[in-house]
Amino acid sequence: ESLGPTITVGEILVEIMATTIGKGFLDAQPLVGPFPSGAPAIFIDQVAKLGGQAGIIAAVGNDDFGRLNVERLRRDGADVSAIAVSSDYPTGSAFVRYADDGTRDFVYNIARSAAGEIDLNDSARALIARAGHLHVMGSALSIPAVWPIIDYALGEIKKRGGTLSLDPNMRKELAAGEETGRQFKALVAASDLLLPSGDELFVACPAASADEAINTLLASGIAEIVVKRGQHGSALHTNAGRVSRPAFLVEEIDPTGAGDCFGATYLTCRRLGHSAEQSLDYANAAGARNVTRRGPMEGTSTFPELDQFIAATPRK
Ligand code: ATP
Numbered sequence: 001e002s003l004g005p006t007i008t009v010g011e012i013l014v015e016i017m018a019t020t021i022g023k024g025f026l027d028a029q030p031l032v033g034p035f036p037s038g039a040p041a042i043f044i045d046q047v048a049k050l051g052g053q054a055g056i057i058a059a060v061g062n063d064d065f066g067r068l069n070v071e072r073l074r075r076d077g078a079d080v081s082a083i084a085v086s087s088d089y090p091t092g093s094a095f096v097r098y099a100d101d102g103t104r105d106f107v108y109n110i111a112r113s114a115a116g117e118i119d120l121n122d123s124a125r126a127l128i129a130r131a132g133h134l135h136v137m138g139s140a141l142s143i144p145a146v147w148p149i150i151d152y153a154l155g156e157i158k159k160r161g162g163t164l165s166l167d168p169n170m171r172k173e174l175a176a177g178e179e180t181g182r183q184f185k186a187l188v189a190a191s192d193l194l195l196p197s198g199d200e201l202f203v204a205c206p207a208a209s210a211d212e213a214i215n216t217l218l219a220s221g222i223a224e225i226v227v228k229r230g231q232h233g234s235a236l237h238t239n240a241g242r243v244s245r246p247a248f249l250v251e252e253i254d255p256t257g258a259g260d261c262f263g264a265t266y267l268t269c270r271r272l273g274h275s276a277e278q279s280l281d282y283a284n285a286a287g288a289r290n291v292t293r294r295g296p297m298e299g300t301s302t303f304p305e306l307d308q309f310i311a312a313t314p315r316k
């Protein structure tokens, strides 16, 4: 495993959350926020909190929504040198409301916010030049300006023996045009680690069953596939077989961000040389701990916090 920071490219957002359960935003209603958010930002914050070197290429507006995000990432130890500040566009946002069937409705302002103004500038090139691992969030592919940056970063990092992980977290509200699909396919093919949850496995590989999709993806050369299974924990699939670990028993307050914390923790543990079992346990703990806090980035964890959580929390 090559050294050098874990980096990602994509949206930094504020999240504003409905405080009542229901469908959508067609009526005036109580809201809470802004919370720092954006799947790539949550991911990189979680890597940094674990003590891993971590950086993000992104853009925010010259406003409080941007400042609150940059300050949080900086405080938690992330490299914020490649976060540009747009003078023309406001920071991106996501409004979320939970329905009683567990589904979520979002209203996004990403591609036409500062998040869409992301650019391969000198600071971005300098971060890429140091990086040892690239993590891509599928959600970031809804920003066309992200595609050439990922192409460039992937080429540079792989040339140095670095690695790629991909979380196919495509939300139904995010635009998924033909070019997004092509980019996504190329990334699946180049991935060393794939981190799908639920039906995202079939987004990565259309197949009649999960086993068939996993076997096809492993045969195509992906070394590790980790399937996130919410309250059922997670499982690693490799050519050597399957390792599965149970979830921790917690009260779910806010599920958003669990997958991002999980992926960041699994990847960081593997980069540190932990075993598959140990990495899955830490990642399950990071996901579970995150859902007990309101706000997608409010429940990111340090290793001491995870050790304490694991010691104190029963498994399902
Ligand atoms: P996201 O909502 O961030 O997209 P995801 O769908 O990618 O999440 P999940 O499977 O929901 O990913 O969550 C990731 C991991 O977090 C799970 O594998 C599990 O270990 C942990 N987790 C999530 N929800 C719960 C829960 N309610 N109880 C215990 N653990 C949970």
Ligand code: MG
Pocket: 167, 169, 197, 259, 260
């Ligand atoms: Mg997800």
